[in-house]
Amino acid sequence: MNVPLPVAQSTPSRVPHGPSEREVDAFCVQYAPRAPGHPAVRDLYRLLRDLPEDGLESRLDWVERWVEWLRERIPAHDLVEDASGLKPSAPDSRLALMVRVLEGEPALRASLTQLVAAVCEGSRGLKLFSQVGLPAGQGFLAEASDRLARTLLPSPPDPTKLSELLPRLFPSPEDAAWLAALSPALLAKLASLVGEPRPPAVLPALRVRADLLDALLLLAVQTAALGVTEDVRERDPETSFRASPFLRLRLTCDAVLARDAAPDTLRDVGTCIEDCRRVVASVSRHLESAGVSVDLVYRLERIRRGLERMEAICRVLGAPRGEPRWREALALLSDLLRRSHTDRSVLELVRRNVRMLARKIIERAGHSGEHYITTTPGEFHRLVESAAGGGLVTAVAVTLKFAIATLALAPFFAWLATGFNYALAFVLIQAFGFTLATKQPSVTAATLAGAVSEGARGERLSSLVDIIPRITRSQLAAFAGNLGCVAPAVVVIALAWQALTGHAFLSDAKARATVEALHPWRSPTAAYAALTGVLLWVSSVAGGWLENFVVYRRLPEALAHHRALRHLLGAARARRLADGLLHAASGLGTNVTLGFLLGLMAVLGRFFGLPLDVRHVTFALGQLAMAGCALGPEAVLRPDFLAALGGVALTGVLNFTVSFSLALGVAARARDVPSGEALPFLRAVVARFLSAPRSFLLPPRDAAPVPLPERVPADGHRGPFQ
Numbered sequence: 001m002n003v004p005l006p007v008a009q010s011t012p013s014r015v016p017h018g019p020s021e022r023e024v025d026a027f028c029v030q031y032a033p034r035a036p037g038h039p040a041v042r043d044l045y046r047l048l049r050d051l052p053e054d055g056l057e058s059r060l061d062w063v064e065r066w067v068e069w070l071r072e073r074i075p076a077h078d079l080v081e082d083a084s085g086l087k088p089s090a091p092d093s094r095l096a097l098m099v100r101v102l103e104g105e106p107a108l109r110a111s112l113t114q115l116v117a118a119v120c121e122g123s124r125g126l127k128l129f130s131q132v133g134l135p136a137g138q139g140f141l142a143e144a145s146d147r148l149a150r151t152l153l154p155s156p157p158d159p160t161k162l163s164e165l166l167p168r169l170f171p172s173p174e175d176a177a178w179l180a181a182l183s184p185a186l187l188a189k190l191a192s193l194v195g196e197p198r199p200p201a202v203l204p205a206l207r208v209r210a211d212l213l214d215a216l217l218l219l220a221v222q223t224a225a226l227g228v229t230e231d232v233r234e235r236d237p238e239t240s241f242r243a244s245p246f247l248r249l250r251l252t253c254d255a256v257l258a259r260d261a262a263p264d265t266l267r268d269v270g271t272c273i274e275d276c277r278r279v280v281a282s283v284s285r286h287l288e289s290a291g292v293s294v295d296l297v298y299r300l301e302r303i304r305r306g307l308e309r310m311e312a313i314c315r316v317l318g319a320p321r322g323e324p325r326w327r328e329a330l331a332l333l334s335d336l337l338r339r340s341h342t343d344r345s346v347l348e349l350v351r352r353n354v355r356m357l358a359r360k361i362i363e364r365a366g367h368s369g370e371h372y373i374t375t376t377p378g379e380f381h382r383l384v385e386s387a388a389g390g391g392l393v394t395a396v397a398v399t400l401k402f403a404i405a406t407l408a409l410a411p412f413f414a415w416l417a418t419g420f421n422y423a424l425a426f427v428l429i430q431a432f433g434f435t436l437a438t439k440q441p442s443v444t445a446a447t448l449a450g451a452v453s454e455g456a457r458g459e460r461l462s463s464l465v466d467i468i469p470r471i472t473r474s475q476l477a478a479f480a481g482n483l484g485c486v487a488p489a490v491v492v493i494a495l496a497w498q499a500l501t502g503h504a505f506l507s508d509a510k511a512r513a514t515v516e517a518l519h520p521w522r523s524p525t526a527a528y529a530a531l532t533g534v535l536l537w538v539s540s541v542a543g544g545w546l547e548n549f550v551v552y553r554r555l556p557e558a559l560a561h562h563r564a565l566r567h568l569l570g571a572a573r574a575r576r577l578a579d580g581l582l583h584a585a586s587g588l589g590t591n592v593t594l595g596f597l598l599g600l601m602a603v604l605g606r607f608f609g610l611p612l613d614v615r616h617v618t619f620a621l622g623q624l625a626m627a628g629c630a631l632g633p634e635a636v637l638r639p640d641f642l643a644a645l646g647g648v649a650l651t652g653v654l655n656f657t658v659s660f661s662l663a664l665g666v667a668a669r670a671r672d673v674p675s676g677e678a679l680p681f682l683r684a685v686v687a688r689f690l691s692a693p694r695s696f697l698l699p700p701r702d703a704a705p706v707p708l709p710e711r712v713p714a715d716g717h718r719g720p721f722q
Contacts, residue, residue, distance in 0.1 A: 031101050040094055043069055044101060051111045056122040057159050059115050067169045070094050071178065092183040099186060102193045113194045120207040128163040129215035129313060129332075130222075133339020135302045135349075143298065147346045166337055173341040180334035184326035191326070209317070213257050216269075216313045220253035223306040226299050227276060235286040235296075236279050245275030253310075261317040269314055273307050280304060293552055373444060373467070374474045380699045383474060387481020389434035391618065394482065395489030397425035398622035402506060415596075415603040423595025430587040437478035437652075438536050438616060439590065441660035444471050465684045469695040476697060479652060482618045487625040494629035504630040511630035514623050518615075518644040518651075528615040529651040531601065533658025535614065539594035540663060546589030547582075556582045617652035624648060 024042050032041040047069055052058040072094065102109045135143045158164055170179065226232070227246030233239075241247075252272045256265040280303055287296070312332045319325040342348050374380045404417045429436050497505045506514070517523050550556065556578035559565060566574045598614045605612030624644055628636045635641055689696060 031097065031104065040069070040072065041097065044094075044097065048101070048105075048108045048112070051108075051115055056118070059119050059122075060159055060165065062115065063119065064169055070098070092186055095182065095186045095190065099189050099193065102190070109193055116194050123160055123162050123165065125162040125208060125211035126214050126218065127161055128166060128336060129212055130218045130309070132163050132166070132336050133343050134305050134309060135298065135343075141295075144346055144349055147343070147349060151346065163340075166333075167340050170337050173338060176334045176338040176341075179337060180330055182330060184323045184330060187330070188322045188326045192322075209261075212313050212317060213261065216310055216317075217250075217253045217257055219306050219310050219313075220249045223276070223303055223310070224250045226303050226306075227279065229299070231293070231296050232279075232283055232299070235283040238282065239279055245272050245279060248272050249276060256314075256317075263318060266314045266318045269310065273311055276303070276307055280307075373470050374477065374699065375470055377699045377701065380473065380477050383435060383477045384481040386433065386435040387437060387478040388485040389432060389481075390429045390436045390478075391482045391485030392489050393425050393429050393432070393434060394436070394486045394618045395493060395622055397421055398486070398490055398619055398626060399493050399505070401619070402510075402623075402626065411603045411606060415599050417599075418602075419596035419599030421595075422598045423592045426591035426595050427588065430584070430591055435478050435481065436618065437475065437482045438532075438618065438655050438659070439540070439594075440475055440478055441533075441536065441656050441663060444475070444660070465681070465688050468685045469688065469692075470699075472696045473698060475656065479617075483621050483652075486618050486622045490622045490625040491629055494626055498629070506626055506630040508630065511627040514627040515631070515641055515644045518620055518624055518647040519640065520643060520647040520650050522643075523647070524611060524613070525615055525647045526650060526654060528613045529617075529654035530658050531612070532598070532614045532616050532651075533655045534662065535594060535597045535601075536655060536659040537662040537666075539590045539597060540659075541666075542593035543586040543588070543590030547586040550582060550585040615647075615651045615655075617648060617655050620648045620651050 024045055027045045028041045047062075047066060050062070052062055102112065170176070224246040227249075228241070228244055233241065233244075239245075249269075249272050252265065252268045256262075256269060259265050280300055283296075283300060287293075312328070312335065316325060316328045316332055319328045374383050400421045401418065404414070404421060407414075407417070409417060426436065426439075428434075494505045504511070518525055520526065558578075559581060560575045560578035562574065565577070569577065598616065601612045601614045604610070624641075628641065631641075
């Protein structure tokens with residue numbers, strides 16, 4: 001295989017005396033008669049006269065200068081036609097000039113040939129072909145820490161490795177497109193001119209070919225090791241260990257090395273690579289239905305990328321000499337360059353490998369969201385009643401929150417007590433089958449994104465538009481139940497306390513401070529409510545993660561067959577406990593996380609000296625009702641109290657808007673919802689609101705149960721979305 005000259009870098013050793021102007025003019029007239037004064041021609045002459053005679057670093061510096069010269073574009077009107085009467089394209093203009101000069105200058109060609117041979121002899125390409133652009137570690141965290149270290153810490157230069165030369169020659173990611181646009185025919189011609197050094201120098205094509213063969217074998221060993229790990233094998237039970245294509249991968253690559261890349265051995269490698277891909281696809285389908293691990297997703301990505309690199313190397317080795325081989329070599333080099341600029345990015349690693357986990361978390365949150373979307377009046381009324389129960393539990397939690405605030409607790413124990421109070425309330429709401437309005441936006445947004453991701457055009461669009469009114473009126477039903485019950489319940493508790501003790505539950509100063517803290521513009525209520533919306537979304541993600549963890553680790557099966565548990569509870573009860581864990585995992589994760597996050601903000605604010613707090617609409621209304629009981633009936637009609645009521649309304653709007661927007665945006669990205677699908681959907685929703693605004697507030701009187709739009713799950717079998 002011929003070697004592209006750009007794969008070596010160098011700066012020439014300066015000659016004592018530069019060329020005279022007469023020599024430069026004669027050179028320019030001979031090789032660029034239409035543009036003898038063009039700087040590109042004069043610079044090339046000086047560059048070729050400055051060829052270094054020894055030292056790998058000086059030769060690499062010269063190659064770097066040559067690539068810089070090559071990248072500068074000659075204007076179209078100065079391009080010289082080739083033998084066929086055609087002008088080369090802009091990226092090839094200087095390359096064509098270089099070829100013409102070397103064809104007419106045997107002495108310069110001989111010197112350049114020796115330089116290319118010395119660079120190929122002194123540099124190694126194994127790391128370039130087998131590691132650049134491929135994840136290096138065995139797991140996600142190991143790779144992330146390695147990339148972070150390479151980003152923050154300087155690395156010592158190593159001129160003997162082509163893997164460091166490539167980004168040095170092409171420092172920008174956009175250079176990959178320029179490299180891919182070069183003419184394979186011109187590069188093949190240039191390589192034929194400089195690729196035949198005299199003995200005892202090594203033939204450059206043979207040196208690079210040996211590196212490609214070594215890289216192919218190294219990739220086969222690494223990919224095979226990843227493909228036969230236990231978690232990969234367990235998720236592809238159809239393939240026995242002895243029949244695993246990853247075991248054959250190493251053997252087929254050994255045959256390629258033994259027979260010097262014979263065509264039939266390269267075909268065997270291609271067949272084995274396709275078999276390995278089928279195993280990876282089978283494991284990925286299993287992850288779609290049985291939970292996701294970030295480390296396993298990372299290893300599957302490492303296997304895919306390794307197989308792609310092996311295919312690219314095989315295409316280079318199997319292509320005929322000349323232009324076909326250079327075409328494949330350019331594709332490989334441009335891909336190496338593109339990936340060399342991304343394999344240091346920690347954010348790129350996180351984005352690529354966490355996407356499937358995010359999708360499964362959002363998908364599991366979406367399954368929960370379907371229970372919060374009503375259709376018929378009966379479902380609507382049942383949701384109001386369920387939310388009323390949530391309001392009752394919240395009223396008790398509001399009372400306990402005020403009681404905890406009176407205790408002289410250290411910040412840690414204050415957070416623990418407050419967080420436990422919140423979490424216990426949320427868990428009880430789940431256990432009793434009640435509803436909390438602020439939990440709905442995150443999960444219903446995931447449901448909406450999942451429905452839109454299956455397409456939002458044609459007949460399906462009208463069924464998708466029906467989801468939005470159902471979501472909005474269901475959310476209003478939950479708010480009505482929560483808020484309509486929490487205030488009266490708190491008032492009853494406050495009056496009962498006053499009847500028993502003879503004084504109000506809150507002091508006059510505490511009650512006034514509570515009212516002032518909810519004022520919509522005299523206090524940071526809006527910022528705190530938006531922060532609470534973020535915490536509501538984060539808690540839904542935590543719930544989806546916990547359910548994914550339970551499913552991936554098969555904890556229900558482990559509990560159902562746990563020997564001690566079966567002995568203590570019996571087989572039937574152990575099975576019910578396992579099923580209950582699977583059913584309640586998402587809710588437990590969401591409720592406990594949300595409770596302790598809400599309790600943490602004020603403690604963090606005191607710790608860092610920042611004004612941090614939370615505003616949860618149901619708790620805010622309960623606190624305001626408690627303050628109103630302490631201040632008396634006449635205080636309820638004062639402007640500051642009415643403004644605080646407006647602050648509660650603002651809190652509800654921001655709680656809903658922030659959590660719904662975050663959940664919808666993340667779910668849409670995790671499910672790859674294209675903007676082309678979202679825009680017509682939004683236009684149709686606006687049209688529906690203008691034509692039938694009542695449907696966004698109340699259910700139709702004669703509505704029948706409507707299932708959510710059907711989708712095709714990852715396993716290919718159709719079924720209801722729930």
